[in-house]
Amino acid sequence: MRFLFSRVQLLTLALLGLAISGAQAEIRQTSVWWLPRNVTMFGHEIDFIFYVILILTGVTAVAVFSTMIYFIVKYRARPGVSAVHSHGNNTLEVIWTGIPVFIFLALAIYGNEQWTQMRLKTPPADALPVAVIGEQFGWNVRYPGADGKLAKMTASKVTKENPFGVDPADPAGLDDFTTYGELVFPVERPIRLYLGSKDVIHAFYVPEFRLYQDMVPGRIYDFVWLKAEQTGKFQLACNQLCGQGHYKMFGKLSVVPQSEYEAWAKGKAPQPTAARETSTVPVVMAGR
Ligand SMILES: [Cu+2]
Numbered sequence: 001m002r003f004l005f006s007r008v009q010l011l012t013l014a015l016l017g018l019a020i021s022g023a024q025a026e027i028r029q030t031s032v033w034w035l036p037r038n039v040t041m042f043g044h045e046i047d048f049i050f051y052v053i054l055i056l057t058g059v060t061a062v063a064v065f066s067t068m069i070y071f072i073v074k075y076r077a078r079p080g081v082s083a084v085h086s087h088g089n090n091t092l093e094v095i096w097t098g099i100p101v102f103i104f105l106a107l108a109i110y111g112n113e114q115w116t117q118m119r120l121k122t123p124p125a126d127a128l129p130v131a132v133i134g135e136q137f138g139w140n141v142r143y144p145g146a147d148g149k150l151a152k153m154t155a156s157k158v159t160k161e162n163p164f165g166v167d168p169a170d171p172a173g174l175d176d177f178t179t180y181g182e183l184v185f186p187v188e189r190p191i192r193l194y195l196g197s198k199d200v201i202h203a204f205y206v207p208e209f210r211l212y213q214d215m216v217p218g219r220i221y222d223f224v225w226l227k228a229e230q231t232g233k234f235q236l237a238c239n240q241l242c243g244q245g246h247y248k249m250f251g252k253l254s255v256v257p258q259s260e261y262e263a264w265a266k267g268k269a270p271q272p273t274a275a276r277e278t279s280t281v282p283v284v285m286a287g288r
Pocket of ligand 1 (some may be wrong): 134135137201202203238239240241242246249
């Protein structure tokens with residue numbers, strides 16, 4: 001009877017798990033069993049190297065395990081058959097050391113080149129700057145206004161009240177607007193991210209962008225950029241266990257045509273009266 005009860009419990013757990021993964025699939029929009037669709041320019045190379053490694057390791061795994069099983073059967077202990085003593089084979093040693101060395105070097109050189117393209121080159125000058133500061137448990141997002149410039153961010157100035165670490169008198173920031181957990185990117189336009197954290201380590205992670213970057217408090221990361229090539233709705237998920245509410249730390253991210261982005265940004269732009277209340281400087285809407 002006890003055995004039956006625990007089986008029912010197991011079944012309930014399994015069903016619950018399925019229900020939860022089903023709900024997740026709905027949020028993520030695309031495949032949860034295989035790679036989600038890729039929508040950014042760097043994603044093609046990342047997927048390419050993923051498939052190359054998958055095929056290499058897959059073929060190797062099949063070859064190694066079939067040889068092993070064959071040898072286990074062929075050289076099993078049998079009465080009257082004595083063991084064979086091998087003292088090695090230098091030619092074989094050179095081959096099976098040389099081939100992996102060549103493969104690993106090729107992967108390292110290719111991977112390093114891709115990393116250089118993604119993270120070590122200056123983002124394009126016409127990129128739209130967007131600041132994202134993680135906090136327990138959500139995302140502070142800051143967009144430039146009509147001047148296309150974000151206020152200068154300083155990691156040491158980041159506080160609870162000033163999540164972006166900006167100087168309120170900075171003229172570049174007067175027309176900036178902010179959202180909480182809502183990001184809209186124009187399609188086919190480079191986006192330069194400014195990433196940081198208010199409290200603990202968070203991570204900016206969008207599987208469909210093939211983009212992951214930790215956000216460590218005390219630093220503003222200004223070298224991450226991307227270009228989305230397709231429109232759609234995505235989930236920005238924090239990918240560092242950052243506390244009790246980590247599971248609900250996701251933002252709504254959509255990639256839309258440029259005109260739609262402009263309309264959205266216009267609707268979010270600070271109204272002069274609202275700006276007067278929150279700003280200590282005389283309100284002159286610079287750049288307007
Ligand atoms: Cu987090």
